[in-house]
Amino acid sequence: AQSVTQPDIHITVSEGASLELRCNYSYGATPYLFWYVQSPGQGLQLLLKYFSGDTLVQGIKGFEAEFKRSQSSFNLRKPSVHWSDAAEYFCAVGAHNQGGKLIFGQGTELSVKP
Amino acid sequence: GAVVSQHPSWVICKSGTSVKIECRSLDFQATTMFWYRQFPKQSLMLMATSNEGSKATYEQGVEKDKFLINHASLTLSTLTVTSAHPEDSSFYICSARAGTSVDNEQFFGPGTRLTVL
Numbered sequence: 001a002q003s004v005t006q007p008d009i010h011i012t013v014s015e016g017a018s019l020e021l022r023c024n025y026s027y028g029a030t031p032y033l034f035w036y037v038q039s040p041g042q043g044l045q046l047l048l049k050y051f052s053g054d055t056l057v058q059g060i061k062g063f064e065a066e067f068k069r070s071q072s073s074f075n076l077r078k079p080s081v082h083w084s085d086a087a088e089y090f091c092a093v094g095a096h097n098q099g100g101k102l103i104f105g106q107g108t109e110l111s112v113k114p
Numbered sequence: 115g116a117v118v119s120q121h122p123s124w125v126i127c128k129s130g131t132s133v134k135i136e137c138r139s140l141d142f143q144a145t146t147m148f149w150y151r152q153f154p155k156q157s158l159m160l161m162a163t164s165n166e167g168s169k170a171t172y173e174q175g176v177e178k179d180k181f182l183i184n185h186a187s188l189t190l191s192t193l194t195v196t197s198a199h200p201e202d203s204s205f206y207i208c209s210a211r212a213g214t215s216v217d218n219e220q221f222f223g224p225g226t227r228l229t230v231l
Binding site: 041063105 | 148165211216223
């Protein structure tokens, strides 16, 4: 069965420090992978996605993620975190053989220290 | 990106009553809409997928008679929680997509907080 695991429930980083949020997936075929950010009062926003091709994908707000098939991972990174990045982050896999529905990980809450 | 709205943003109701939540795609036609449920500090759990003009497809364990989904037009889907009980209290989120493939981006509404007393 398809699943997504985000091992870190909560991460705190200092402003200006680098960030890496972990995501591991289980999927029988080539996965379609996504990272979303959820801020209070706002809908989930797509940060980036991977379907095929270059395994390092660039997204909005300075985020990037690297697809590593051998590790079944799709970790999200940012070189320098801003206070406005504090939010909940969700990794998701798209089940393209099931109507394209998304299966979400548990989420990682990011706090940013001044 | 495209905009998806939900109404109401929050609702409080008495146990046993029914509540309707609307999801609208404001600037595009949504072939497919999804309804999710999110508990505090937890992930989004897909409840059902609806395609315009056809019956919704419910995920395993979701009661279709309790959570009625209607997708009567390309810009509107509704979720009705019938005979609501306190355990139905949750955050309900919809998303809308212009196509039927996973390649087509899902745009999410801001969510509706339901509290059943």
